[in-house]
Amino acid sequence: LSNAQPCDPVTFEISSEEVNGPLNLEETVLSAQTSEPEWLREGHSFMDIEELIGTPIKYLLIQSGTVDRYKVTVTAIGSMRGNLVEKELRRHLDLVLGLKDDLRAFYDGFSNPDEPLSRTLKPLRGLRLMRGTNLYESLICSILSQNTSARLWNRTARLLMRHYGRKVTFPDHTVYHLFPEPQTVARADAAELRRKTSMGYRAKPVIEVSKSIMSGELVLEEIVKRPYREAFEELLELPGVGPKVADCFLLYGAGRLESAPVDVWIHRIVSETYFRSRKVSRLEAARFLRERFGPWAGYAQLYLFDYARRSSAWVHVSEKTA
DNA sequence: TCCCAGGATCAAG
DNA sequence: CTTGATCATGGG
Numbered sequence: 631l632s633n634a635q636p637c638d639p640v641t642f643e644i645s646s647e648e649v650n651g652p653l654n655l656e657e658t659v660l661s662a663q664t665s666e667p668e669w670l671r672e673g674h675s676f677m678d679i680e681e682l683i684g685t686p687i688k689y690l691l692i693q694s695g696t697v698d699r700y701k702v703t704v705t706a707i708g709s710m711r712g713n714l715v716e717k718e719l720r721r722h723l724d725l726v727l728g729l730k731d732d733l734r735a736f737y738d739g740f741s742n743p744d745e746p747l748s749r750t751l752k753p754l755r756g757l758r759l760m761r762g763t764n765l766y767e768s769l770i771c772s773i774l775s776q777n778t779s780a781r782l783w784n785r786t787a788r789l790l791m792r793h794y795g796r797k798v799t800f801p802d803h804t805v806y807h808l809f810p811e812p813q814t815v816a817r818a819d820a821a822e823l824r825r826k827t828s829m830g831y832r833a834k835p836v837i838e839v840s841k842s843i844m845s846g847e848l849v850l851e852e853i854v855k856r857p858y859r860e861a862f863e864e865l866l867e868l869p870g871v872g873p874k875v876a877d878c879f880l881l882y883g884a885g886r887l888e889s890a891p892v893d894v895w896i897h898r899i900v901s902e903t904y905f906r907s908r909k910v911s912r913l914e915a916a917r918f919l920r921e922r923f924g925p926w927a928g929y930a931q932l933y934l935f936d937y938a939r940r941s942s943a944w945v946h947v948s949e950k951t952a
Numbered sequence: 953t954c955c956c957a958g959g960a961t962c963a964a965g
Numbered sequence: 966c967t968t969g970a971t972c973a974t975g976g977g
Contacts, residue, residue: 662958663958772958773960775957775958775959776957776958776959776960777956777957777958777959777960777972777973777974778956778957778958778959778973778974778975779956779957779958779975779976780957780958781957781975781976782957782974782975782976783957783958785975786974824973824974828973828974828975829973829974830972830973830974831960831971831972831973831974832972832973833973835960869960869961870959870960870961871960872959872960872961873959873960874958874959874960875958875959875960878958891958892958893957893958893959894956894957894958894959895957895958896958911967912959935958
């Protein structure tokens with residue numbers, strides 16, 4: 631029918647009519663709230679690599695229009711038939727960008743002015759919660775994120791990929807590294823792993839978790855099938871996994887929207903905003919978010935966190951709503 | 953030099 | 966069931 635080769639770039643569009651509500655791609659990607667390494671910028675687009683049915687695909691996204699009427703142009707390259715790439719990539723993007731999430735229901739549910747969260751809804755309209763697609767990768771990255779900055783754990787994750795992940799070369803001759811397999815990390819030398827990735831004391835739990843996955847003792851796919859509380863408790867048994875990392879994995883890695891990771895920022899925001907600056911424990915803050923926002927706890931956390939960090943206006947807001 | 957960053961862990965109180 | 970010290974590492 632055509633002379634198109636499997637290696638030729640494939641381009642298609644996702645329009646707002648196919649998505650469940652508004653989308654702000656830039657805000658979503660730059661929120662950096664993920665359990666997998668943040669997407670890279672390439673020109674005005676965002677770029678990521680993903681293995682789709684076993685084949686590495688490199689894709690670029692750019693949004694045009696408004697957060698309500700828009701189209702997202704997707705360009706993909708990799709060794710896969712064009713129509714198959716499109717089909718797989720659409721499915722993939724639906725998941726990782728949360729395009730099925732009913733944002734309008736979320737907004738309607740918490741737009742009451744008495745609800746402090748309501749103030750974040752308009753400025754962050756279209757912000758969606760990104761999901762990972764690889765449970766192992768999500769767990770390792772969540773462990774890496776403990777007691778460090780988002781920027782640093784992303785750097786560490788990229789180094790882990792570069793030194794331990796499979797190297798892939800795309801038809802456009804660009805070279806990237808995938809996230810490593812559990813076997814590779816399990817066999818790594820701890821000292822060398824630390825030296826090459828700067829992951830510090832996190833190397834030990836990273837290797838231990840990788841080993842128990844390799845041995846079959848730990849099956850993440852089974853854990854995420856359980857009810858929230860059960861899955862949470864089981865994750866706490868893993869080395870390097872505490873309440874925050876467990877929630878991070880469940881929310882961003884497994885897409886469990888009822889979980890709400892409480893880091894230093896959310897801890898601060900929840901205490902100031904919902905407890906009149908009374909210092910509450912982290913567990914108390916997490917429980918509060920789950921009880922108040924129910925199935926939208928993860929989204930509430932996302933909006934509070936992003937608004938506070940990126941607008942740097944939260945002090946003002948919390949004073950007005952205190 | 954000290955403090956902090958998407959905390960976890962262990963020993964004490 | 967809470968609190969405090971310790972754990973690597975790089976940035977401010």
